[in-house]
Amino acid sequence: MKGFLGIDVGSVSTNIVLLNDHKEVLISLYLRTKGNPIKAVQDGLQDISVQLAGTGIDIAGVATTGSARRLAGVVVGADTVKNEITSHAVAAIFVQPEVQTVIEIGGQDSKLIIIRNGVVVDFAMNTVCAAGTGSFLDHQAVRLQIPVEEFGQLSLQSNNPVRIAGRCSVFAESDMIHKQQMGYSLPDIIAGLCEALTRNYLNNLAKGKDLKSPVLFQGGVAANVGIKDAFEKALDKQVLVPEDHHVMGAIGAAIIARETVKNKGSTDFKGLELSEFFYRAESFECNHCPNICEIINIFRDDVLLARWGSRCGRWEQEAHHILTSSKRW
Amino acid sequence: MGIKKITFAHMGTSALAFKMLFQDLGYEVINPPVPDKHILSLGVKYSPEFACIPFKIVLGSYLKIIENNPHVIVSAGGFGPCRAGYYGEMHRRILNELGYNPDFIFFWPPLKKPLNFFKKIYQLKDKTSFISAMIALKRAWKKLKALDQIEILSHKIRAREKNHGMTTYAFHRGLTYLDEARTTSSIREAREAAVEELRKVPVDNQRSVLNIGIVGEIYVQLEPAANFHIEELLGNMTAVPHRTIFLTNFARKSPFSHDSKAKKIAKPFLPEMVGGHGQQSVGDVVSFSQQGYDGVIQLAPFTCIPEIVAKSLMPYLSKRMNIPVLTLFIDEQTGQAGVETRVEAFIDMIQQRQKD
Structure with missing residues (x-):
């Protein structure tokens, strides 16, 4: 049987999904990236190889997405490397063909994707501020000593959310501390925080955009019912959280891998046994011209695997024979 | 005093034309550096926080070249109610405060402020005769036009190139030809050579x-x-x-x-x-x-x-x-x-x- 891998390597988590030919999720993994994307991918594939042993499933295609998509793509031999906006949109359209709005909040970025008739027509991504993303919620949970998973439930207990300044994550934190010192209850403060973050998201990304139903909420933060609830109140619309909300980017990538391989005929996948190899990345500045490009070399056991970064292409030309699969991303 | 040193901020390929112009006017040109991380951090350090990125990069460039003691800095003037109109003056004051006092000459597009333009040229031309200055200006204009022409061509070719980077490589070669060309006829030849260089890049004409x-x-x-x-x-x-x-x-x-x-x-x-x-x-x-x-x-x-x-x-x-x-x-x-x-x-x- 054929399986298609989607690998989403983000700032906080690395998600890997295996779909069968009918686009059903066979395996989904959610791992922490911990600042080492290659290691996270190696560990994930190792896990998948154990789970697949004896099932007769062959990996027939693989695609990577997320902020480390290019690096991960080279390591695994991706058939295609896609940006996370496209991947999330593809997955959203797959689980809910009528979808018109996708809210995605991940570890360090948030996106808004507007879809009409199954096609992305507009999108926005946060630029200057990471308030309201997963990292910030993580940080607040640690500070309040509540597991982040319970954050949302607690906020639902509130009848009277306090108003928290959500413009900036640092000020949001000092405002929360201030409200705690004033003696407000924890559920009211957390509910207030969820509302503030929702406000921040809508102000930053949704200005001038028409958010129509159905609205899908995906990304790690969608697990937080408090934020979902705040979105429903702010938009006055039902907000749907898909079952696999935390791995939607990887699902999208796997679907894209399936399409790509269909057109291409074969896969470039390098196999699940990556953990046997040692990978390292090195960079240097090329002083050949005033551009002073930073050239990045990726080695697998001292063999050059990929190289990028030169604008004139001279370093890539030299490494051309190994680069054929990752040239266009 | 010997030959005056002159400089200006880097702005795309135009630097090559300005370099030739100022050399023709009898200056020693300090090549403006291409903006990089170092220049940006210099600019950020001495700029007001809410100044825009052009202000910061240009200031950073001045601060980087100031070590070479330029006598004159040439800059473009701004228009209307945009802060850029004050930027030249701000740059001058920041440099003054840091103890540097180069002369600043601000230029506005000639057809907008024709009198001002000729006054500035007069100020800039120094000992060069007015006629020679005008000829130099015309030549620089030719170079500027040639630079724009090959850049536009490179954009069309890059989207269709078969091998990544070939167009950029050819384009940079073309720039060196134009940089070396110093007479009207050699500018024309250099432009043709640069176009030829770009036309040699293998392209996929079927690509949409x-x-x-x-x-x-x-x-x-x-x-x-x-x-x-x-x-x-x-x-x-x-x-x-x-x-x-x-x-x-x-x-x-x-x-x-x-x-x-x-x-x-x-x-x-x-x-x-x-x-x-x-x-x-x-x-x-x-x-x-x-x-x-x-x-x-x-x-x-x-x-x-x-x-x-x-x-x-x-x-x-x-x-x-x-x-x-x-x-x-x-x-x-x-x-x-x-x-x-x-x-x-x-x-x-x-x-x-x-x-x-």
Whole structure:
């Protein structure tokens, strides 16, 4: 049987999904990236190889997405490397063909994707501020000593959310501390925080955009019912959280891998046994011209695997024979 | 005193033409450095926090060259109620406070302020005769036009190139030919050689390419180091960028030039002059849509009021004129990866829209 891998390597988590030919999720993994994307991918594939042993499933295609998509793509031999906006949109359209709005909040970025008739027509991504993303919620949970998973439930207990300044994550934190010192209850403060973050998201990304139903909420933060609830109140619309909300980017990538391989005929996948190899990345500045490009070399056991970064292409030309699969991303 | 040293800020390929002009006028030219991380951090350190990225990069460039003791710094003057009009003066004061006192000469486009232009040329030409100065100016203009011409050609070819990087390589070779050319006839020959160099790049003529308009503030349009080399980025994604501002059209700014037409087109949507290139950006989006372009990217320095005003009209214009618009705000915090992701998703989106 054929399986298609989607690998989403983000700032906080690395998600890997295996779909069968009918686009059903066979395996989904959610791992922490911990600042080492290659290691996270190696560990994930190792896990998948154990789970697949004896099932007769062959990996027939693989695609990577997320902020480390290019690096991960080279390591695994991706058939295609896609940006996370496209991947999330593809997955959203797959689980809910009528979808018109996708809210995605991940570890360090948030996106808004507007879809009409199954096609992305507009999108926005946060630029200057990471308030309201997963990292910030993580940080607040640690500070309040509540597991982040319970954050949302607690906020639902509130009848009277306090108003928290959500413009900036640092000020949001000092405002929360201030409200705690004033003696407000924890559920009211957390509910207030969820509302503030929702406000921040809508102000930053949704200005001038028409958010129509159905609205899908995906990304790690969608697990937080408090934020979902705040979105429903702010938009006055039902907000749907898909079952696999935390791995939607990887699902999208796997679907894209399936399409790509269909057109291409074969896969470039390098196999699940990556953990046997040692990978390292090195960079240097090329002083050949005033551009002073930073050239990045990726080695697998001292063999050059990929190289990028030169604008004139001279370093890539030299490494051309190994680069054929990752040239266009 | 011996030969005076002169310098100016780097802005795209135009540096090559200005270098020749000032050498012809009898100066020793201190080559303006291409903006890099070091220059940006210098600029950020000595600029007001809310100054825009062009201000910071230009100040950083001055601070980097100031070690070579230039006697004269030449800079462009700004227009209207945009802060850029004061920037030259601000730069001068910041340098003064740091203990440097080079002479500043500010230039405005000749057709806008003709008297001022000739006064400045007079000031600049020093001991050179007026006739020789005019001849030098004409020659520099020829070079500027040739530079723009090969750049536009490189954009068309890059989107269709068979091997990544070949066009950029050929383009840079072409630039060195033009840099070496010092007479009107050799400029023409160099231009032809540069065109020839670009024509030799193997291309795939069957490839369907997207045409993307680029609008926005002048500095972030013209200086690739400030806009994350967006034209190369687009070219690598098989899209042809069409910039609205080139120094050759900016310098010809007059009541009949391109930007005045753009402003006229913008009138129904934005009747007020908002300073900078704000109104022009709006008009350009409208005309790109009328000409059937596939999308528009608006480049704006973070905190740039004219572009913020223009940006607030973009969702409406995009819907009304049925053309996708992506706005990129640029400042020292903007990351290369973020720009790449957005541009890539934008191109993906346009391709999907057209498939349906």
